[in-house]
Amino acid sequence: MRRLISVEGLAKSFAPRRGATDPISVFESVWFAVDEGEFVCLIGHSGCGKTTILNVLAGIEAASAGVVLVDDREVSGPSLERAVIFQSHALLPWLSVERNIAFAVRSRWPEAKRDEIRRRVQRAVDLVQLAGAEKKRPSELSGGMKQRVGIARALAIEPRMLLMDEPFSALDALTRGSLQDEAARLCVETNQTVFMITHDVDEAILLADRILLMTNGPRARIAEIVVNTVPRPRRRYDLHRHAGYYPLRNHIIEFLMERSQQVRDAPPADPRHPPVVCLGGIATPARSKLETIQ
Amino acid sequence: MPRGPLALRAAFLSLVLFAAFVAIWHFATLPMGGRAAMDPEYAKLMGAGATHGKSAMPTPLDVGAAIVGHLRDPFFDRGPNTKGIGIQLAYSIGRVLIGFALAVIVGVPLGFVIGMSPLMHRALDPFVQVLKPISPLAWMPLALYSIKDSALSSIFVIFICAVWPLLINTAFGVASVRPEWLNVARTLEVGLWRRSLVVILPAAAPTILTGMRISVSVAWLVIVAAEMLVGGTGIGYFVWNEWNNLSLSNVITAILLIGAVGMALDQALAWGGRLVSYAE
Secondary structure (H helix, E strand, O other): OOEEEEEEEEEEEEOOOOOOOOOEEEEEEEEEEEEOOOEEEEEOOOOOOHHHHHHHHHOOOOOOEEEEEEOOEEOOOOOOOEEEEOOOOOOOOOOOHHHHHHHHHHHHOOOOOHHHHHHHHHHHHHHOOOOOOOOOOHHHOOHHHHHHHHHHHHHHOOOOEEEEEOOOOOOOHHHHHHHHHHHHHHHHHHOOEEEEEEOOHHHHHHHOOEEEEEOOOOOEOEEEEEEOOOOOOOOOOOHHHOOOHHHHHHHHHHHHHHHHHHHHHOOOOOOOOOOEEOOOOEEOHHHOOOOOOO | OOOOOHHHHHHHHHHHHHHHHHHHHHHHOOOOOOOOOOOHHHHHHHOHHHHOOOOOOOOHHHHHHHHHHHHHOOOOEOOOOOEOHHHHHHHHHHHHHHHHHHHHHHHHHHHHHHHHOHHHHHHHHHHHHHHOOOOHHHHHHHHHHHHOOHHHHHHHHHHHHHHHHHHHHHHHHHHOOOHHHHHHHHHOOOOHHHHHHHHHHHHHHHHHHHHHHHHHHHHHHHHHHHHHHHOOOOHHHHHHHHHHOOOHHHHHHHHHHHHHHHHHHHHHHHHHHHHHOOOO
């Protein structure tokens, strides 16, 4: 698999408060990579800078140090190559569903004819199973349907990479479940490269190939990279029957409950190669997907 | 009180209040005292006020007759001091609309710039803060001196009083567009023009329409005073002219029409505001 994105030595800090001398560091020395077609989840407590990392990847926020490389070129701003699905869906409330999606399609293909735009919009609407709601305004839709539109808008521009910022966290449990299943289906169908932030351990196990665990902030960093060994296709209702599921889930929960604080205070020696956990044993950095980055 | 929908009951109560007001007005303006004995020549000179004890304040019937008279023939024109009330109102509405249009042309784009650029906001804020509280009529001498035309000067005064609410509301509306909508535009690599027209303008439109509504109301308040000052034509001039003629019936007629036109202007923009509003 080809490496699509590499994040190298990313850090974010804010100017010190009055009286203090050191800048306040949110996270530092964040290194990881995402391969083409891979689904990577980032889990961590609030305040560790997860959303900032995603915004830097999206190009809508600048890091204090470090770089993000896409195809070995530095990210300097937003790009249609990297579509963002926002936590709050961020639909334009004065536009109908189809016009929200058409806004994105027209941005991606400014020269496109009206017919082609309509065709692409319809395909995106069908993909997220929203047919019949095209003419509705976002305020007439339920939370889950709004987020479907957000997903359709992101997929309609055929990005090389999807960036999702806790896309399902604002939804009720039933809606969240069905959208997670749908996200799993879409990612398999389209072989989309995805980087997703989540709080939800089961969501990460359902969707991700690899799960990045982040320590608490301030001075947060990547503590571990957990390889998801539960085989695909995964389904929410029988995920827990797989032998690898509970060890994996317990490992992540135990990290979040206890070690996320300890690891921050005693960080791994080499932030470029956080330990890779592969169900049952800690892999050595040499076996890591994160090979030495020149 | 009748049962039924709230609107019906409210209308009934309005009618009762109006009838009570007219009745009090009627009794307060009844003639007082009998016919005074005086020289008939002198009595003719003094009018019914002195001879029949008639109140100087017109009665509801006097005003009703004046309103009917004005509305029956609103557009006559018999020389500079004798024009129908419709013509006078048309002059005033015309000035307000021209001044308001100029204020929109200047205020909305400038408000856009101030709203989008924190630098411009800070740089222009002192000017806005100082100029905003100035009574628009204080500009009149300066306008008369530099423009040298009283009609254009009153339009300028309308412009200057209408531009501030527009400027401030547009800047506020543009500055408070939800950051996530702007982030959507940024991740879609939408250029400045398209972002302004397709994202920021519709997002800020309800606030801009609120500014327009305030502007047009202020402009309609100011035009009466401005026309009293510059004279010639307009409903403000009409009010002052009828005061000089001691025709309070005509003054009251004009007051009621000023209120009606002001309400119509306000409602027109309220309707415009509903067109661009959106539910989040």
